[in-house]
Amino acid sequence: MTATAQEPDLAHRASRGTLVTVGAQWSRTALQLVSTVVLARLLAPADFGLIAMVMAIVGLADLLREFGLSGAIVRLREIDDRLWAAIHRFSLLVGLVAAGLAAASAPLVAMLYAEPRLVALTLALAPIVLVNAVAMPLQAALQRELRFGAIAIVEVVAAAAGVAGAIVAALLGAGYWSLVLLPGLAAVVRLELLLVVRRPPLRHPRPWRDLRPVVGTGGSILGVEVLNYAARNLDNVLIGRVLGATVLGVYSRAYALLMLPISQLNGPLARVGLPVLSRLRDDADAYRRYVRTAMLVIGYAAIPTFAIAAAVATPLVVVLLGDDWAAAGPIFALLAIAGVAQALGNVSGWLYVSLGRAHRQLAYFAATKPLVILAFVVGLAWNGVHGLALLYGLVSCALLVPGFLLAIRGTFVRFSDVSLPVLRPVLLAPVAFAAAAAVSAPLAAAPLPALAAGSLAGVAVLGLALLIPAYRRDARRIVHVLGRARRPR
Numbered sequence: 001m002t003a004t005a006q007e008p009d010l011a012h013r014a015s016r017g018t019l020v021t022v023g024a025q026w027s028r029t030a031l032q033l034v035s036t037v038v039l040a041r042l043l044a045p046a047d048f049g050l051i052a053m054v055m056a057i058v059g060l061a062d063l064l065r066e067f068g069l070s071g072a073i074v075r076l077r078e079i080d081d082r083l084w085a086a087i088h089r090f091s092l093l094v095g096l097v098a099a100g101l102a103a104a105s106a107p108l109v110a111m112l113y114a115e116p117r118l119v120a121l122t123l124a125l126a127p128i129v130l131v132n133a134v135a136m137p138l139q140a141a142l143q144r145e146l147r148f149g150a151i152a153i154v155e156v157v158a159a160a161a162g163v164a165g166a167i168v169a170a171l172l173g174a175g176y177w178s179l180v181l182l183p184g185l186a187a188v189v190r191l192e193l194l195l196v197v198r199r200p201p202l203r204h205p206r207p208w209r210d211l212r213p214v215v216g217t218g219g220s221i222l223g224v225e226v227l228n229y230a231a232r233n234l235d236n237v238l239i240g241r242v243l244g245a246t247v248l249g250v251y252s253r254a255y256a257l258l259m260l261p262i263s264q265l266n267g268p269l270a271r272v273g274l275p276v277l278s279r280l281r282d283d284a285d286a287y288r289r290y291v292r293t294a295m296l297v298i299g300y301a302a303i304p305t306f307a308i309a310a311a312v313a314t315p316l317v318v319v320l321l322g323d324d325w326a327a328a329g330p331i332f333a334l335l336a337i338a339g340v341a342q343a344l345g346n347v348s349g350w351l352y353v354s355l356g357r358a359h360r361q362l363a364y365f366a367a368t369k370p371l372v373i374l375a376f377v378v379g380l381a382w383n384g385v386h387g388l389a390l391l392y393g394l395v396s397c398a399l400l401v402p403g404f405l406l407a408i409r410g411t412f413v414r415f416s417d418v419s420l421p422v423l424r425p426v427l428l429a430p431v432a433f434a435a436a437a438a439v440s441a442p443l444a445a446a447p448l449p450a451l452a453a454g455s456l457a458g459v460a461v462l463g464l465a466l467l468i469p470a471y472r473r474d475a476r477r478i479v480h481v482l483g484r485a486r487r488p489r
Helices: 003-042 045-066 069-075 081-104 106-113 118-125 127-144 148-171 177-197 208-243 245-280 284-311 313-321 328-354 358-398 400-408 415-443 447-465 469-486
Strands: none
Touching: 003 148, 003 177, 003 245, 003 313, 045 081, 045 106, 045 118, 045 127, 045 177, 045 208, 045 245, 069 081, 069 127, 081 106, 081 118, 081 127, 081 208, 106 118, 106 208, 118 127, 118 177, 127 148, 127 177, 148 177, 208 245, 208 328, 208 358, 245 284, 245 313, 245 328, 245 358, 284 313, 284 328, 284 415, 284 447, 284 469, 313 328, 313 447, 328 358, 328 400, 328 415, 358 400, 400 415, 415 447, 415 469
16 A cells, blocks of 8 residues: 555544644643642752752663664564564663663762762662663554554553652652652553553564664664753753752753643654654655644644743742742743744654654754753853853754754755744744733732733734634644544544
8 A cells, every 4th residue: 555545544543643642741741730839839949959960860871771762663664573572672781781870970970069969869760761771662662553542541640650659758758759759650650551551572582783774773863862962951960060959940840841831742743743754754745744734733832832931931930839939930931932942843853763864963963952052051151040041042943944954955845844834823922922921910919810811811812813814724724633533544
């Protein structure tokens, strides 16, 4: 069957998979929001700062453990049981090495921040890397098979277990150790559920040489992810080293709130988008249609949302986290610029990987991510944490255009496919921001009314935009995509 003949069924599965994954992501986001709101009232900012210091290092080990294999696995045309067994063996080996490196780095982490408590925290978090190494091939197999419902159940249950355990531990007085229990318990439960849903192959694995195509592609993806990780996490290292755990705790909570809508949007779309585009790469028209639709959905979901959230940032933070966290409001507003860049920029990653251009993406990131890191240093020296957040967002947005141009150069994808779908959301965002800010500012002394009134004013702008025919066409297109998920195959 040709790609064109497969497209109606694939479109149905993609749309349904997106909805299922979005539903799961909403559930996880709700759980994360509950944990953020509750734990912010049970723990001090410095507790969050300590964990942020450690996770910046342990997260790098977890990234090395993944080795870009998820993207490489999804892109392969065929995988037999023996190759699956070899992938499991390789992932376990890399996980053992990465977890060992994380544990061995404990004294260095404590020395970097001049904080002796970080030794025990690093040693406690390092085993999570090994647990994730065992789980990765199982989840990649489910993603490759488009079994998004199973993935959704596993991740929601695991997240619920981690949040519940952390809150109970905090109530019992565990302090920052409750923040260690949250990812640890979630990782263990996730692995147990994955072993039930998708058992690993028991056949004799292929020789190591048969893994070369997987490892080669995965290595390029890993290089991209390491550079991207550095560009997104060195801010924590710099702030913690220069300004201390308390300021880092405030910054990390602002960033965590920023990541709630980003993960809710990009997580489900990336999980569906990459395998779908990998299947459509031999059908230029279908591929371009999917890219345009993805940019349209992300554009409307992310750009006006972050504009409104930035306008009501301080009342939003106070309502969710309490008065003690008001300083996170202006930081969140500035980080919203970077949020837009992250939401849109992930699509360029799908293009690089699905079109077999992971090596080109690695070269691009090697040239541009140092600019983001430089923005951290200059911004921090210029105006502290606020200068860092502002320059981070501005540089990230400026790099979107060359990133997309390099991804599509020499392919059937046109720049209009990625630029025109987001043009109208971009034009709408300043109006929504101005309306939300104008209505919420006079109510600043009452955070909840300010948040409600400002948000409603911003949403009202989006509603009024439907009076314009072009915006109505975009809305019909989005509704059509959602309708495909309910349509019988």
